Amino acid sequence: MRNYNRHDFFGIRHFGIRSTFDIRASSFRAGSAFTILELLVVMTIIIVLAGMILATSGYVQKKGARSRAEAEITAMSTALESYKADNGIYPTNNDTNSLNPANPLDYQNACRYLYTQVSGDSDGDPTTSTATDTKNYMGSALKPNMLSPNPPGPNTYICDPFGNSYGYSTAKASNPDGSIGYNPTFDLWSTANANPPSDQTQWIKNW
Numbered sequence: 726m727r728n729y730n731r732h733d734f735f736g737i738r739h740f741g742i743r744s745t746f747d748i749r750a751s752s753f754r755a756g757s758a759f760t761i762l763e764l765l766v767v768m769t770i771i772i773v774l775a776g777m778i779l780a781t782s783g784y785v786q787k788k789g790a791r792s793r794a795e796a797e798i799t800a801m802s803t804a805l806e807s808y809k810a811d812n813g814i815y816p817t818n819n820d821t822n823s824l825n826p827a828n829p830l831d832y833q834n835a836c837r838y839l840y841t842q843v844s845g846d847s848d849g850d851p852t853t854s855t856a857t858d859t860k861n862y863m864g865s866a867l868k869p870n871m872l873s874p875n876p877p878g879p880n881t882y883i884c885d886p887f888g889n890s891y892g893y894s895t896a897k898a899s900n901p902d903g904s905i906g907y908n909p910t911f912d913l914w915s916t917a918n919a920n921p922p923s924d925q926t927q928w929i930k931n932w
Contacts, residue, residue, distance in 0.1 A: 787918060789886075790885075790886035790887055790917070790918075791886075791917060791929060793886045794885045794886050794887070794915045794917060794929045795929055797866075797871060797883075797885065797886075797891075797915075798891075798913055798914070798915065798929060798930075798931060800863060800866035800867075801839075801843060801863065801883070801891070801913060802913060802931060803866075804843040804862035804863040804866070805843065805862075805911060805913075807862045808842060808843060808862050811860070815895060815898065815910060815911050816838065816839060816842035816843070816893075816895075817895040817898070817899065818838050820834040820835040820838055821835045821838060821839070821893055821894055821895040821896075821911075822894075822895050822896055822898075822899040822900075823896065823905075824892070824893070824894035824895075824896055824905075825894070825896065825905045825906075826892055826894055826905075826906070826907070826912060826914065826925070827923060828923075829889075829892070829916050829922040829923060832889075832890040832891070832892045832893075833882050833890045835892070835893050835894065836882040836883055836884075836890045836891050836892070836893055837849055837880055837881065837882040838893075839882075839883060839891070839893040840872070840881055840882050840883050842862075843861075843862045843863050843867070844861050844862075844863060844867055845858050845859040845860050845861040845862070846858060846861075846881070847859060848879075849879060849880055849881050850877070850878060850879045850880075850881060851872065851877045851881055852877050852878060867883075871883050871884065872884070873888075873890070885915040885916075885917070885929075887915070887916075887917055887918050889915065889916050889917075889922075891913065891914070891915055892912065892913065892914045892915070892916070893911065893912070893913055894906055894911065894912040895911050895912075896912070897909055897912065898910055898911060907932040908931065908932050911931075912930070912931065912932060913930070913931045914928050914929060914930035914931065914932075915928060915929040915930070916928055917929050
């Protein structure tokens with residue numbers, strides 16, 4: 726830096742300091758743009774994070790569905806015990822007596838019968854009311870989202886949170902010496918999201 730002085734109109738001397746530093750617009754110029762490699766790294770990080778969030782969300786949803794299935798099986802079991810207390814026997818017919826848990830394709834007929842017995846909806850259609858309707862043993866525990874088809878109609882059955890029919894079998898109760906079934910009372914289960922559906926290690930069941 727260097728000093729300078731000047732005189733005004735009246736001859737008074739003024740002193741000042743002149744800077745030797747020049748501020749150029751180029752000194753504020755933005756840095757160079759991102760390279761392709763940098764953009765790829767950022768995109769990869771975003772994709773990985775998105776994958777982690779989706780995986781966590783899927784796990785939470787499946788865990789919630791399993792918890793709901795466990796609660797529904799408990800509610801149905803309670804209803805079946807109340808049914809037996811009134812009728813001296815658990816709901817049973819040819820479909821429930823012959824149902825083999827090892828064959829998930831045969832569940833719906835037995836589950837339709839289960840619905841009519843624990844709900845009191847004798848014709849299996851929740852949109853109608855008949856003189857033959859009986860006691861609803863499930864009460865408020867039987868929620869609309871547990872029923873299929875949806876919207877409701879004929880041939881209704883109780884489905885689990887995974888969209889599958891619940892399994893209900895009285896095979897062991899009807900034939901204690903037989904090879905089908907597990908409990909001497911009733912078997913009640915959900916195949917959940919088992920893959921394949923016959924993998925009982927992934928089921929939610931009462932045995």
